[in-house]
Amino acid sequence: MSSKSNKNKDEDALIEMMRAQLGSPSRHAVLGMGDDAAILAPPSAGHEILITTDLLVEGTHFKLEWSSPYQAGWKAMAASVSDIAAMGGRPTYAVVSIGVRARNRANFIRGMYDGIKAAAERYRVAVVGGDTVRSDRTVINVTMLGEAATGAAVRRCFAKPGDYIYVTGVCGDSAAGFEILSRKEKKTDIRNEIELIRRHLAPEPVPEAGIAAAASGAAAAMMDLSDGLAIDLPRMMKSSSCGAIVRTGDIPVSKELVRYCRKNEKDPLDFALRGGEDFNLLIAARPALAEILEAAVEGAGVSAHRIGEVTDTAVGIMLQNGDGKLFPYKADSFKHF
Numbered sequence: 001m002s003s004k005s006n007k008n009k010d011e012d013a014l015i016e017m018m019r020a021q022l023g024s025p026s027r028h029a030v031l032g033m034g035d036d037a038a039i040l041a042p043p044s045a046g047h048e049i050l051i052t053t054d055l056l057v058e059g060t061h062f063k064l065e066w067s068s069p070y071q072a073g074w075k076a077m078a079a080s081v082s083d084i085a086a087m088g089g090r091p092t093y094a095v096v097s098i099g100v101r102a103r104n105r106a107n108f109i110r111g112m113y114d115g116i117k118a119a120a121e122r123y124r125v126a127v128v129g130g131d132t133v134r135s136d137r138t139v140i141n142v143t144m145l146g147e148a149a150t151g152a153a154v155r156r157c158f159a160k161p162g163d164y165i166y167v168t169g170v171c172g173d174s175a176a177g178f179e180i181l182s183r184k185e186k187k188t189d190i191r192n193e194i195e196l197i198r199r200h201l202a203p204e205p206v207p208e209a210g211i212a213a214a215a216s217g218a219a220a221a222m223m224d225l226s227d228g229l230a231i232d233l234p235r236m237m238k239s240s241s242c243g244a245i246v247r248t249g250d251i252p253v254s255k256e257l258v259r260y261c262r263k264n265e266k267d268p269l270d271f272a273l274r275g276g277e278d279f280n281l282l283i284a285a286r287p288a289l290a291e292i293l294e295a296a297v298e299g300a301g302v303s304a305h306r307i308g309e310v311t312d313t314a315v316g317i318m319l320q321n322g323d324g325k326l327f328p329y330k331a332d333s334f335k336h337f
Contacts, residue, residue, distance in 0.1 A: 038128035040093060043147050050146035050153060052083040058138040066181045069108050069138075071201045073115025076140040078203050079226065081123045082279040084146035085207035086224035087153045088214020091125045093145040099135030112140070123207060154214045159221040159240035159284035163310040166283040166293065168209055168302045170254040171229060172268060173199040175275020180260075195256045205279040208300040213283055218293035221284040228276040230330065234317055236282060243315040246308035246329070249322050284310055 043049055056076045058064060064072070077094065084091045096116055100109060109132075120127050125144065177200030180193050205224070213219040221240055225232050229251070237244050253268045261268045283304075285293040290306070297304040308320070317329040 038093075038095070040128065040145075046150050047147045048150050048153065050084050050087055050089040050148055051143065052080055052146075053141065053143040054079040054083070056140045056142075063181075064138065067201055068115075069111035070115035070118075072138065072140060073112040073117075074119045074202050075115075076142050077116055077119035077123070077125070077144075078205055078279060080142045080144035081119070081125070081207055082203075082205035082224040082226065084144060085205055085210035086222055086281060087146075087148060087155070088210050088219065088222065089146035089148040089153060089207075090211055091123050091144055091146045091207060094120065094125050094127050095129045095143045096127055097131040097133075097141045099133045099137075099139040101136065101138070102134050104138075112138075148214065152214055154210075154219045154222040155239075156221050156223050156236045157239040159236060159242050159310045160286075161242060161310055161312045162287060163220055163284040164287055164290050164306050165233075165244060165246065165308040165310060166285060166297075166304050166306050167225065167229070167252065167280055168206070168283070168297055168304055169278065169280040170252045170257070170303075171225070171273075171278055171280065172257050172271030172275040173254055174203060174277040174279075175200075175228070175271045176257050176260055177201065178275075178277075179271075193256070193260055195254075196260060200277065203277060203279045206300060206302045209297050209302040210281055212296040212300040213281065213293060216289070216292050216296035218285050218289035218296065219283050220286055223282050225278050225280045225282050226276060228274050228278070229282070230273045231276075232282055234329075236284065237310070237317060240284070240310070241313060243311040243313050244308055244317045244329075245311055245315065245320055245326070246318070247320045250305060250307045252303065252305040252307075 054076065056062060056072065056079070062072045062075060067075075076096070080094065081091050098109070098112060116127065119125070173196050177193075177196040177198070180197055181200065210222065213222060221236055223232060223236055229246070233244060233246070248269055251269065251272045253272050257268050257271060260266070261271070283293065294304045318326045319329050320326050
């Protein structure tokens with residue numbers, strides 16, 4: 001048998017394994033995985049389609065020295081779910097393509113698809129297709145579709161001076177987890193830091209919060225915090241042609257992050273501002289509707305924290321400390337590996 005025939009046979013076997021693991025689509029796909037293309041029913045009446053894609057590359061977005069194939073698969077799905085949620089949409093379908101080394105065994109690939117399946121079930125996403133290729137490193141690409149009511153998707157560009165700025169959840173945990181995993185000292189005791197590590201390896205976006213914020217009519221602008229406040233807030237303000245003042249004492253941080261920073265003589269604010277991959281929501285809301293926004297988000301099971309206000313562009317983006325003093329906002333982005 002030729003090497004090309006063997007390659008085709010291996011690819012067919014992988015596709016069959018994927019189909020067996022992921023099962024039939026739970027949503028109303030006319031045709032799911034197994035043909036040249038999936039066939040999807042049009043969105044329900046009064047809805048628009050959202051689409052996003054994320055590419056995760058080994059050595060850039062995850063390391064298999066500390067991240068299991070399951071966790072890599074989960075994280076790839078979670079990143080796309082967060083993008084759909086940040087526009088107030090509900091994730092619906094996904095197409096997942098992976099590249100793996102020739103030496104990777106079937107159980108490695110099976111573990112990755114176990115993580116993809118678990119995230120798909122958690123977020124009610126139907127995986128309807130994908131592809132597999134040989135690669136010199138592991139890569140995972142997720143293209144995800146979602147739905148939002150017609151005209152209701154929340155964009156980044158409609159914040160106005162005077163709007164209140166909110167974040168959901170807490171900031172900086174994923175970055176701290178990344179730092180812990182990156183330590184060169186292999187004998188470091190991490191038993192008290194497991195939660196920070198978990199939040200980096202297996203993030204859990206809450207699409208219900210984005211859906212609730214959009215449905216409330218109170219979110220003027222919204223995006224996900226994938227790269228951290230220090231880069232994502234300037235993105236929103238640039239899109240809206242505005243500036244902002246952020247009160248450092250109001251940025252929410254977890255007790256686990258505070259404990260870690262106290263132990264290691266670090267500043268929680270640095271993680272909270274510059275840490276990426278928390279996959280929370282950044283929201284601008286009209287002051288008159290602020291209480292409605294808070295109630296909607298918290299009704300979805302997520303905390304909403306007001307951290308500042310939108311200003312005109314002359315102010316730029318500034319931080320305000322507890323004494324009321326303003327100082328420049330350094331937009332250092334989250335850096336992957």
